[in-house]
Amino acid sequence: MESSLPTIATGAAILGVLSHQRYFIHGEWDRHALTLLYLFIACPLALTVFLTVSVDSAPVRRLWLVLWASYTGGLLLSIAVYRTVLHRLCQFPGPVAARVTAFWSFKCSAVELQWHTRVQSLHETYGDFVRIKPREISINDPSAIKDIHSASTQCSKGPFYDLNYPHRSLQMARDKRFHSNRRRLWDRGLGTKAQVEYEPFIQEHCEELARQLGIRHSEPVEVTTWINWFAFDTMGRLVFGKSFDMLKASAYHPRMEQLEKVKKLGGLLHCAPWTLIMLRKLPLIRHKAREWIDWCGEQVEERRQRGLANMDLFHFLIQQSVGPTDQDLIYDSELAIVAGSDTTAATTSAILFLLAQNRECLTRLREEIVALRSTVPTPASHSSLAALPYLNGCINEGLRLYPAVMSGTQRQTGPNGTVIAGRSIPPDTLVSTPTYTLHRDPRNFTLPDNFIPERWSTRPELVLRREAFNPFSTGPYACAGKSIALMEMRMLLATLVGRFDFTFAPGYDTKTLSLASLGGHGVQDCFTTHVPPYEMVFTKVTAGLDMVARAANRMES
Numbered sequence: 001m002e003s004s005l006p007t008i009a010t011g012a013a014i015l016g017v018l019s020h021q022r023y024f025i026h027g028e029w030d031r032h033a034l035t036l037l038y039l040f041i042a043c044p045l046a047l048t049v050f051l052t053v054s055v056d057s058a059p060v061r062r063l064w065l066v067l068w069a070s071y072t073g074g075l076l077l078s079i080a081v082y083r084t085v086l087h088r089l090c091q092f093p094g095p096v097a098a099r100v101t102a103f104w105s106f107k108c109s110a111v112e113l114q115w116h117t118r119v120q121s122l123h124e125t126y127g128d129f130v131r132i133k134p135r136e137i138s139i140n141d142p143s144a145i146k147d148i149h150s151a152s153t154q155c156s157k158g159p160f161y162d163l164n165y166p167h168r169s170l171q172m173a174r175d176k177r178f179h180s181n182r183r184r185l186w187d188r189g190l191g192t193k194a195q196v197e198y199e200p201f202i203q204e205h206c207e208e209l210a211r212q213l214g215i216r217h218s219e220p221v222e223v224t225t226w227i228n229w230f231a232f233d234t235m236g237r238l239v240f241g242k243s244f245d246m247l248k249a250s251a252y253h254p255r256m257e258q259l260e261k262v263k264k265l266g267g268l269l270h271c272a273p274w275t276l277i278m279l280r281k282l283p284l285i286r287h288k289a290r291e292w293i294d295w296c297g298e299q300v301e302e303r304r305q306r307g308l309a310n311m312d313l314f315h316f317l318i319q320q321s322v323g324p325t326d327q328d329l330i331y332d333s334e335l336a337i338v339a340g341s342d343t344t345a346a347t348t349s350a351i352l353f354l355l356a357q358n359r360e361c362l363t364r365l366r367e368e369i370v371a372l373r374s375t376v377p378t379p380a381s382h383s384s385l386a387a388l389p390y391l392n393g394c395i396n397e398g399l400r401l402y403p404a405v406m407s408g409t410q411r412q413t414g415p416n417g418t419v420i421a422g423r424s425i426p427p428d429t430l431v432s433t434p435t436y437t438l439h440r441d442p443r444n445f446t447l448p449d450n451f452i453p454e455r456w457s458t459r460p461e462l463v464l465r466r467e468a469f470n471p472f473s474t475g476p477y478a479c480a481g482k483s484i485a486l487m488e489m490r491m492l493l494a495t496l497v498g499r500f501d502f503t504f505a506p507g508y509d510t511k512t513l514s515l516a517s518l519g520g521h522g523v524q525d526c527f528t529t530h531v532p533p534y535e536m537v538f539t540k541v542t543a544g545l546d547m548v549a550r551a552a553n554r555m556e557s
């Protein structure tokens with residue numbers, strides 16, 4: 001048998017190559033990641049241990065190891081050669097390692113959580129079309145946004161969206177029909193009519209945050225945590241009809257704390273989304289994930305018991321659900337809590353940070369808000385806030401500099417390929433538009449790294465390509481909560497800026513607080529953006545008459 005080992009090894013290696021060429025090269029494997037892990041790693045390892053412990057025959061063990069190593073070697077070699085020199089995406093430039101494996105970015109995307117800046121530097125090096133993974137290209141051209149995301153696009157959601165497979169939330173729905181039916185309900189639950197009902201609840205939470213900051217007047221306060229509590233509490237009320245009451249308790253709800261702890265795993269989504277699909281199914285992790293989903297299920301069930309009297313998102317969603325076993329609805333509740341809180345909280349924390357860094361902008365914003373207060377009752381209605389150009393400019397700048405989803409979202413070209421930004425893209429290619437990079441490209445915005453709220457009102461010449469601004473995405477899969485998010489941010493900023501002055505806590509200087517170095521890491525890309533903790537001191541302001549007069553004069557002129 002010893003003498004025939006080379007022949008056996010060659011046969012196994014050829015089998016490895018053939019299984020790639022005939023089988024694994026076709027279709028999507030992401031959702032089967034756990035099965036493949038068992039098949040190619042766990043089972044062979046178990047067999048090796050079994051042979052070592054139970055079979056007292058060195059030749060049999062050797063034969064098995066040669067078979068396993070040769071087959072796996074043939075398979076991996078075939079994959080590497082195909083991806084490096086034969087793949088349809090070889091025409092696109094990019095790092096050589098990115099051709100071979102998505103894990104080339106593991107350290108940067110999953111450990112350092114800096115994928116957004118890495119993609120930006122890749123575009124600076126390789127141009128507007130970059131192959132960032134074996135099957136994926138990033139396109140840094142504003143016209144690609146319409147080609148990829150609009151209603152008429154040839155592209156659809158990629159395998160990234162199998163994260164909850166076989167269940168699907170609205171966001172994770174790849175089936176267009178299922179998505180558009182579900183989306184109609186969401187649009188009613190978050191639409192203009194519903195927003196009028198939600199306004200008092202949002203204001204209630206703004207008041208509670210202002211009250212809590214008032215109590216801590218002149219003390220250092222960790223801003224991001226308070227903003228997180230505000231965002232989670234508000235979403236609890238808007239989604240399930242009841243606040244999580246974290247602001248009142250000044251403490252995390254245990255479930256939300258759990259969410260915050262696992263948030264950084266989101267970096268894996270930029271490396272290889274299937275690793276998260278797989279991890280979530282592994283026994284220990286599955287148990288933890290199950291606890292969270294069961295809790296979401298309990299919230300849905302409790303909400304269902306309360307009937308249709310309350311106006312909230314689930315008022316609309318439960319009308320069409322099929323009973324307690326509707327798992328998709330449970331995943332929708334997870335989506336509403338996470339997508340609705342995390343994003344708004346990160347953007348608001350970033351805006352407060354930017355305002356504290358740019359004090360002349362803070363003063364101008366306060367003047368605008370105080371001037372409004374002198375003409376309308378306190379607190380101002382959302383519709384009057386929505387008309388304030390400087391407030392909207394500050395929010396747009398926050399969304400531009402630190403979009404809540406910085407690296408864009410994955411789409412896939414159809415079986416015939418498509419043309420994106422004037423270039424022909426092969427079939428079944430994963431494509432994305434890097435929002436952070438587009439927002440900071442000097443071809444799209446003059447002085448792209450500077451916080452200049454005026455570019456959205458009095459200095460439009462600083463916006464060179466408006467279509468590059470895409471924080472909420474566009475088309476049928478665009479953010480369902482855009483209007484609610486803007487409403488929350490306008491109301492909260494008006495409350496805080498109108499009532500408090502704020503500066504960084506002693507010990508910080510504006511240089512070390514630059515978001516690029518905050519906490520040693522700066523802003524992190526966990527699929528949604530993470531703004532690291534920072535401290536500020538809030539001091540109550542009494543709106544002096546002189547300030548109101550100055551603001552009124554400025555508005556008149």
Ligand code: HEM
Pocket residue numbers: 170171172183186335336337339340341343344347403404405409471472473476477478479480481482484485
């Ligand atoms: C600053 C705040 C926010 C930003 C920047 C933001 C951004 C985005 C982006 C970029 C997407 C597209 C994701 C994808 O294609 O995979 C998205 C989807 C979504 N967002 Fe938001 N979001 C924000 C706040 C909210 C809020 C407050 C809600 C309310 C519940 C919400 C609910 C959703 C939902 C349900 C989707 C999935 C839509 C679909 O697939 O049809 N978002 N958001």
